[in-house]
Amino acid sequence: MSSRFVQYKKGNILAENIVFIVLTLIFFTILILFISTKSSGTALIEEETAKQVALIIDSAKPGMIIKINMEDALDKAKKENYKKNIISITGNIVTAKLSEKSGYSYSFFNKVDAAAFPDTLSGIIKDYAIVIKGYK
Amino acid sequence: MKLIKNKKGSDKVLSIYWFVILFIVSTGIFGMVYVYYHAPFNVRGAEGDIMANKIVECISQQGKTSSAWISGANTNTQASNTCQNARDCQKIIGTKIASIISGIKNTLPADVDSSVKQEDVAENLNCLVLQIAMQESSLQHCKQPQVNGNPLYCDGNRTDVKALDNARETSLGVLQVNTNVHSVAAEYFDLSVAYAVKNVLITNYNQYNAGNLFASTNTVYSGWKAAIRGYNGWGSGGDNQYVEHVIGQKDYVNQLFPELCSPGATTIVGQKKDIASECHLNFNSEFKEQQQYYVQVDFYDLKTFQVTTTANGEKITSQPVATVFDGNENLKADCELQKDKNFKIQSKCVEKRFYSVDEKNNPYIINVLSVIRKTEKNAVQ
Numbered sequence: 001m002s003s004r005f006v007q008y009k010k011g012n013i014l015a016e017n018i019v020f021i022v023l024t025l026i027f028f029t030i031l032i033l034f035i036s037t038k039s040s041g042t043a044l045i046e047e048e049t050a051k052q053v054a055l056i057i058d059s060a061k062p063g064m065i066i067k068i069n070m071e072d073a074l075d076k077a078k079k080e081n082y083k084k085n086i087i088s089i090t091g092n093i094v095t096a097k098l099s100e101k102s103g104y105s106y107s108f109f110n111k112v113d114a115a116a117f118p119d120t121l122s123g124i125i126k127d128y129a130i131v132i133k134g135y136k
Numbered sequence: 137m138k139l140i141k142n143k144k145g146s147d148k149v150l151s152i153y154w155f156v157i158l159f160i161v162s163t164g165i166f167g168m169v170y171v172y173y174h175a176p177f178n179v180r181g182a183e184g185d186i187m188a189n190k191i192v193e194c195i196s197q198q199g200k201t202s203s204a205w206i207s208g209a210n211t212n213t214q215a216s217n218t219c220q221n222a223r224d225c226q227k228i229i230g231t232k233i234a235s236i237i238s239g240i241k242n243t244l245p246a247d248v249d250s251s252v253k254q255e256d257v258a259e260n261l262n263c264l265v266l267q268i269a270m271q272e273s274s275l276q277h278c279k280q281p282q283v284n285g286n287p288l289y290c291d292g293n294r295t296d297v298k299a300l301d302n303a304r305e306t307s308l309g310v311l312q313v314n315t316n317v318h319s320v321a322a323e324y325f326d327l328s329v330a331y332a333v334k335n336v337l338i339t340n341y342n343q344y345n346a347g348n349l350f351a352s353t354n355t356v357y358s359g360w361k362a363a364i365r366g367y368n369g370w371g372s373g374g375d376n377q378y379v380e381h382v383i384g385q386k387d388y389v390n391q392l393f394p395e396l397c398s399p400g401a402t403t404i405v406g407q408k409k410d411i412a413s414e415c416h417l418n419f420n421s422e423f424k425e426q427q428q429y430y431v432q433v434d435f436y437d438l439k440t441f442q443v444t445t446t447a448n449g450e451k452i453t454s455q456p457v458a459t460v461f462d463g464n465e466n467l468k469a470d471c472e473l474q475k476d477k478n479f480k481i482q483s484k485c486v487e488k489r490f491y492s493v494d495e496k497n498n499p500y501i502i503n504v505l506s507v508i509r510k511t512e513k514n515a516v517q
Binding site for chain 2: 023
């Protein structure tokens with residue numbers, strides 16, 4: 001009788017521990033998923049790209065061609081099934097767009113005629129070329 | 137057996153506490169991650185830095201600065217220094233007072249202009265001081281309005297400086313600083329103006345801002361009215377209607393100095409110049425309602441250039457010989473605030489200082505200030 005009781009008790013503790021470990025794992029999984037989703041979000045990459053390009057244009061001089069590695073942004077656009085140019089420049093406003101529904105714009109103050117193209121020279125598009133044509 | 141029972145109970149309690157702790161910790165982490173990734177990238181510092189560099193390159197090419205930048209601007213201390221009639225002399229004296237106030241503005245409270253305007257005593261601090269100078273001396277530092285066209289012929293010469301000498305006071309100069317009370321060489325124009333503003337007017341404002349009774353008329357004055365009252369003194373024997381008399385000078389001063397005192401006038405002494413076009417800059421942005429940029433370039437004579445070191449860094453104490461600016465002038469007030477503390481939601485200010493010479497090899501220290509607002513895209517969403 002005594003030994004049966006001990007066996008039953010042991011099993012009970014094990015089940016509690018498993019539930020405890022599973023719940024803890026679920027907690028941490030949700031946490032990690034939340035962090036990774038936030039850190040690689042479309043909006044975040046769009047903002048980073050638009051501001052980066054605007055600052056590059058601000059510090060550039062006429063005649064310069066600047067290549068920027070856009071692999072992360074292009075991968076994200078591919079996942080979002082977005083096939084158009086991810087960087088566009090209209091007037092003095094840079095727009096980065098990685099999906100049909102989103103987009104982020106930021107202005108630059110350098111009064112130059114600038115344009116952004118995907119760099120197709122290497123076959124696979126990894127870079128974008130920012131071309132500074134001249135002062136407006 | 138009793139011991140085992142107790143142990144089981146403590147295990148269950150522990151696991152509940154564990155989940156409570158886990159919940160609190162994960163809520164904290166969720167919150168931190170959300171705040172961190174939700175906040176926009178603040179690139180205004182880099183943007184301001186690039187803009188200041190662009191202006192430096194534009195003004196000085198290979199160490200040489202075109203004198204057109206300096207002579208084309210309103211030269212603050214070398215502007216037409218001669219006059220023949222009283223009104224023109226008042227204009228010269230008034231412009232110099234405004235220039236001195238601009239030079240010490242960074243030592244005064246940041247919201248000084250807006251609070252003066254709010255209380256409707258004057259359009260801004262410059263104009264309030266001009267109104268006081270008008271009341272005290274009719275904007276005249278010397279006994280005569282001018283000698284050989286020079287309204288400051290007496291500067292530093294005690295016997296020729298306008299004075300009020302009696303048993304109560306020995307007041308000197310354009311702002312009639314009472315040298316019986318204040319230990320200052322008030323016969324020197326620059327010194328007496330800076331002292332009167334900082335040590336008399338502003339001190340009275342700080343001391344009696346909340347309100348103080350003027351016993352002679354049984355009137356309680358507060359804010360800038362208290363500062364004006366304090367300027368003339370709280371005791372008996374002065375002008376009992378001094379505050380009303382100073383405010384009464386508003387119309388005359390506004391007429392005499394429309395560039396400084398007309399409604400909406402800038403308090404920056406200098407010239408608005410199209411720096412944007414000359415330096416290939418475009419001040420338009422995605423914010424259509426107001427310009428997001430401001431630039432100011434101050435030219436200092438190297439021979440008289442002075443700085444003082446304070447806890448918040450270096451402060452220029454000398455007067456610029458010329459100032460040019462462009463963009464949204466309202467943003468400059470944010471820079472004054474940021475000298476003590478960096479406020480995230482305010483415009484970002486970047487300053488650069490460099491040495492240059494003009495075509496005649498006259499040496500200058502040139503201070504470039506660039507201000508970027510774009511708050512909605514860099515600080516708050």
